[in-house]
Amino acid sequence: xxxxxxxxxxxxxxxxxxxxxxxxxxxxxxxxxxxxxxxxxxxxxxxxxxxxxxxxxxxxxxxxxxxxxxxxxxxxxxxxxxxxxxxxxxxxxxxxxxxxxxxxxxxxxxxxxxxxxxxxxxxxxxxxxxxxxxxxxxxxxxxxxxxxxxxxxxxxxxxxxxxxxxxxxxxxxxxxxxxxxxxxxxxxxxxxxxxxxxxxxxxxxxxxxxxxxxxxxxxxxxxxxxxxxxxxxxxxxxxxxxxxxxxxxxxxxxxxxxxxxxxxxxxxxxxxxxxxxxxxxxxxxxxxxxxxxxxxxxxxxxxxxxxxxxxxxxxxxxxxxxxxxxxxxxxxxxxxxxxxxxxxxxxxxxxxxxxxxxxxxxxxxxxxxxxxxxxxxxxxxxxxxxxxxxxxxxxxxxxxxxxxxxxxxxxxxxxxxxxxxxxxxxxxxxxxxx
Amino acid sequence: xxxxxxxxxxxxxxxxxxxxxxxxxxxxxxxxxxxxxxxxxxxxxxxxxxxxxxxxxxxxxxxxxxxxxxxxxxxxxxxxxxxxxxxxxxxxxxxxxxxxxxxxxxxxxxxxx
Numbered sequence: 001x002x003x004x005x006x007x008x009x010x011x012x013x014x015x016x017x018x019x020x021x022x023x024x025x026x027x028x029x030x031x032x033x034x035x036x037x038x039x040x041x042x043x044x045x046x047x048x049x050x051x052x053x054x055x056x057x058x059x060x061x062x063x064x065x066x067x068x069x070x071x072x073x074x075x076x077x078x079x080x081x082x083x084x085x086x087x088x089x090x091x092x093x094x095x096x097x098x099x100x101x102x103x104x105x106x107x108x109x110x111x112x113x114x115x116x117x118x119x120x121x122x123x124x125x126x127x128x129x130x131x132x133x134x135x136x137x138x139x140x141x142x143x144x145x146x147x148x149x150x151x152x153x154x155x156x157x158x159x160x161x162x163x164x165x166x167x168x169x170x171x172x173x174x175x176x177x178x179x180x181x182x183x184x185x186x187x188x189x190x191x192x193x194x195x196x197x198x199x200x201x202x203x204x205x206x207x208x209x210x211x212x213x214x215x216x217x218x219x220x221x222x223x224x225x226x227x228x229x230x231x232x233x234x235x236x237x238x239x240x241x242x243x244x245x246x247x248x249x250x251x252x253x254x255x256x257x258x259x260x261x262x263x264x265x266x267x268x269x270x271x272x273x274x275x276x277x278x279x280x281x282x283x284x285x286x287x288x289x290x291x292x293x294x295x296x297x298x299x300x301x302x303x304x305x306x307x308x309x310x311x312x313x314x315x316x317x318x319x320x321x322x323x324x325x326x327x328x329x330x331x332x333x334x335x336x337x338x339x340x341x342x343x344x345x346x347x348x349x350x351x352x353x354x355x356x357x358x359x360x361x362x363x364x365x366x367x368x369x370x371x372x373x374x375x376x377x378x379x380x381x382x383x384x385x386x387x388x389x390x391x392x393x394x395x396x397x398x399x400x401x402x403x404x405x406x407x408x409x410x411x412x413x414x415x416x417x418x419x420x421x422x423x424x425x426x427x428x429x430x431x432x433x434x
Numbered sequence: 435x436x437x438x439x440x441x442x443x444x445x446x447x448x449x450x451x452x453x454x455x456x457x458x459x460x461x462x463x464x465x466x467x468x469x470x471x472x473x474x475x476x477x478x479x480x481x482x483x484x485x486x487x488x489x490x491x492x493x494x495x496x497x498x499x500x501x502x503x504x505x506x507x508x509x510x511x512x513x514x515x516x517x518x519x520x521x522x523x524x525x526x527x528x529x530x531x532x533x534x535x536x537x538x539x540x541x542x543x544x545x546x547x
Contacts (some may be wrong), residue, residue: 008455008458008459011452011455012455013452013454013455013458014450014452014455016453017451018453041448044454045447045448045449045454047454048447048454048458049447049480049508049509050459050480051458051461052457052461052462052465052480052509053461053465053477053478053479053480053509053511054477055462056458056462079539143450143451143452144450144452145449145451145452145453147450148450148452169469179494232528305516
């Protein structure tokens with residue numbers, strides 16, 4: 001009488017949405033993306049109505065796919081003269097004899113395995129700016145609504161809506177999903193890496209002060225990086241390094257933002273809250289990534305995170321190694337933010353005066369003008385140097401730049417620390433995003 | 435104990451995948467609660483949105499349910515409760531209220547023959 005209770009994975013609907021939209025888009029053609037989305041929405045409404053009463057079926061994923069498949073066949077039958085679909089379907093949809101079998105074959109579990117990946121590569125179209133690529137990935141592959149993306153990025157619904165609509169137009173113009181055998185595969189793979197890296201960073205360093213939102217964004221980036229790793233063509237050393245970097249950082253997330261939504265720097269974190277399993281997985285991926293000749297920024301960043309993960313405390317950290325890794329990162333991908341992080345490591349290794357001197361010598365320092373953790377870093381170093389008055393001024397400057405209540409509360413705590421100069425901490429390595 | 439029919443009317447089932455999953459969980463949890471408290475006689479069924487209406491002496495057949503879309507019956511459940519007041523109280527746990535829908539609580543006629 002009662003529904004049988006099979007538990008759904010967390011975010012099951014979101015993830016299935018990405019998978020089925022990607023598969024249907026291959027069949028309908030990328031120009032009919034909206035149609036694929038409608039079919040999936042229909043299938044989900046149906047699942048919701050039935051599962052409310054009957055509970056979750058034993059194989060919910062197959063149930064959803066079968067429902068979507070039926071709808072897709074209806075749509076193809078109804079619209080085969082009015083629309084053009086994917087060229088693969090050809091004339092097979094013209095006859096009732098071939099329509100259903102060909103759809104079943106195309107939506108075979110093995111066939112749809114590549115679809116999510118192809119969609120991921122398609123979303124990283126060179127004509128799209130990185131924020132548009134990320135919004136598109138979140139929307140299509142991760143099943144986030146416009147409102148949910150806007151909330152995660154502290155942006156307006158209208159702005160995200162506009163970004164996604166434009167991005168979809170570009171995607172629709174690309175005629176078909178990206179082929180994993182294409183000649184520009186490796187170039188596109190780098191773009192995918194970058195987008196996933198930025199998505200992860202948004203979760204790790206972004207503006208949202210809700211730890212749940214951050215965990216979700218990081219979780220999505222980890223999941224998509226895992227999809228890349230499972231594909232023989234996409235599982236390159238840099239893909240592995242990117243995965244390592246995400247695992248090693250995600251491991252620290254429970255210590256970084258506590259349940260009350262308070263930000264804790266690397267220096268104040270309770271390291272017992274770090275996720276040992278993720279650290280292990282990160283180390284494993286980092287070891288695996290050490291093949292081939294290419295050394296990417298992901299390798300170096302993962303190596304830095306690995307030094308932190310191995311250390312019992314800040315004092316126990318091999319800062320000399322971290323400084324040399326930042327030197328390497330500056331050679332591969334120089335930016336004022338990387339330089340600022342390097343300066344923090346130097347301060348830790350050689351003292352705050354050296355850190356401040358290094359900061360003064362950073363190229364393009366003006367690009368950090370709006371970044372709250374730039375004056376906050378100056379404040380920390382001045383405080384450690386025994387200059388609480390100067391430190392306080394820097395922190396006040398940082399406070400004016402804070403992007404969220406969480407950052408504001410964090411900086412206020414630092415201002416308070418300037419009054420009783422005992423409580424000295426240093427910034428965690430700040431965002432590496434430019 | 436008397437029997438009552440819950441008719442679920444209206445309610446917007448669209449939303450983001452995450453919202454839909456939340457909604458589904460709430461329904462399953464609510465139904466389980468009714469079962470655990472011994473108030474669930476039969477879980478009932480969802481109804482397809484479309485249908486036909488046959489009407490009048492001419493028995494004309496028209497498309498679609500009679501009601502306005504916002505009042506349309508989307509499903510039903512058979513409930514056991516002490517009296518109508520208790521049945522109405524039980525319906526308050528229904529997640530449909532979060533989606534602008536409502537529950538119609540109807541006593542099943544007691545027939546003693």
